[in-house]
Amino acid sequence: MNTSSNDKQITDDLMPQKFSKSGMIWVGILSTICVIGAYAYYRQLRYGLGVTSMRDYVSWGIYISNFVFFVAISLVGSLITAIFRLANVAWSTPLTRIAEIIAVSAITFASLIIIVDMGRPERLYNLFAHGRLQSPIAWDVIVITTYLFISLFLLYVPLLPDLKIMNQQKNKNSAWQNKIYIFLGSFWKGNSEQVKISDKIINILCIMIIPVAFCIHTVTSWLFATTYRPGWDSTNFGAYFISGAFLVGAGGVIVAMYVFRKHYHLEKYITELHFEKMGRIAVMLSLIYLYFNINEYLVPAFKMKKSEAAHLAELFTGEFSIMFWFAIMVGMIIPIFIMLFKKGRKPLPMFITGIMIVVGAWFKRYLIVTPTLLHPFLPMQNVPDNYKHYFPSWEEWAITMGSLAGALLIVTFFVRIFPIIPIHETITEQNEKDHSK
């Protein structure tokens, strides 16, 4: 009797809720940004990539750095869902779905933004009609598609028991919601045979997603590391990118945890303990990332090879120095100091730290892509003056912001339709705890 009332309480708490007034405003703002981005992309399609500020030297700009950012943040799905699950980390249950939907929406927009960067997007099918396996782009297409599908399954399969719960409460949902629940989950009866299969699927997916996750970001780093350019020509790049990706993903999850907890009053489910634990993990990830940054910058800086010297000087003290030190300090060092202290691992400071990590990480990706292209081996001459500098045009900003807003919209709509904290698993864990008492 006691348990079932408990179950009901959990279910009521965690049911998806209608947008509040602030929720509507949030959706309105994001949609507006998306529409502006879509208009900018229309202009780009019509007039060509000339509407961007990219030119022959800086031939990759914020589209590519934004792509790297999206791929990076999507890695968190594998960290929290798979690595924690395989390591039997019990407290991560309420965070798995948050991490997984961030992964799915980020990797979706990573694929879209890379199409936006193409000069001839209508020829995308050439990748299949004339694809060449020796190109790192081909590897990227393969692993990103694989990762997207594994992530979708990892989102979907654990959702099935919750869909059953939703289907049992038809009167509480709108008609369109019920249609979705029935379409997605009506076959799920929750009998022991199905549970056995689903547990097996989840286990297989969790094991599969880890190497694939490492692949997506390693291959993304190889888009740069397979060239000769100073700043990219580095054997450190794969590990450097992956460590940064786990950090920004953890930052993203921390921000999302705080927002959902606050907005949907989930204090009972996303507790201070979760922030405490995520804080410790984020400190570790920051330190690892810092370690790879030291390798990436200080070892070449010790030698100051001619080709590297101009690039490093520009980062440390030149045109990009403010952004560089901002990204290092705000994206890594200050968060480490905040989160080292117990008070820093409370929800609000963690929220602020999470934002710092994510913003710092976005600029870090920009610094990885653009300054290198401004330091070619041969001098930049015989070109118009605007070829020698890069600052994104309004179209580039609009499309980039539109893609970020679009990723947030996916997360927002997901939360509107599905329970963001797994109901069934929470109930099961609660009951197990009660029994052990």
Place this chain on the structure above:
Amino acid sequence: MNNNNNIPRRDFLLGGLLGTAALVEGCSEPKNPFAQDEVVLTGEKVKLLSVDGQIIEIDRAFLKPVPDVPHLSNAEERQGVAGKKFIMVIDLARCKNLKKCQSACNHMHQVHPGQNWIKVLGMEDADHTAPYWQPTTCMHCDEPPCVKVCPVDATFKRQDGIVLIDSDRCIGCRFCMAACPYSTRVFNWEEPVLTQEVAEQPYSCETSMPQKKGTVGKCDFCPDMTRKGELPHCVSACPNGVFMFGDLNEDSVTNGAETFRFSDLIKDRAGYRLMEDLGTKPSVYYLPPVNRNFPYEAGLENENSEETKK
């Protein structure tokens, strides 16, 4: 002249698979292979000598220019000229930064205003070393980094050593531009500015024309000229004989006026290639700027004031 009619079988099949829309397009004017050429008679007669020695009269409307290069299929263009290995030697001792190579190249390939396939760089390798003018073309590397990274085989290496771009296939990802250490590649950021004549001609990888929006372009060693046995435009445009073009298999290079044995030239003048340490194995060789025909400063007249040395 019927270049458009030769739809490669593979593309045709693919078009069919992609659905009726593509098929309808494939059969509409001017691609319809069954359509008769409409000839509007002018009434003006022209006398011609026929093959068997008779003088015949035909309407002027039937006169069509004979193309000076036979039409080649995309596959033939990708293969290149058998038995050749094209190379270039650039004599830095002769360059005065006149940029005639550049303007001829831009003119013949209708390169977008502001962009150049050939750059004449004012180089100074370090403080206290001698400055010199360095014309820089595509290096047509034997280990081309651009070809390695292309995901769709739009840029490729031919058996005659030339690296070309197929602008009908390029998806515009610009990975090749990032990969090229010589920064030789340019991108058609906007709709190319073309004369009507060029805009209407069918695309060919060998002429690299008409260029297409959203695709990559670069120096192509003028394979349409070499196929005719003529020199690339930059070679013939240079009044100082800086550029020498030829065939490694024949061991000879020429700038039109003088012809050299390639191996002797490189041996006697200590020829070198750019960025040898990268292992790209360029097909373009440089002769160092010693015993110069012109002082470096003579080239400054032609340099825009805002452009300075590295």
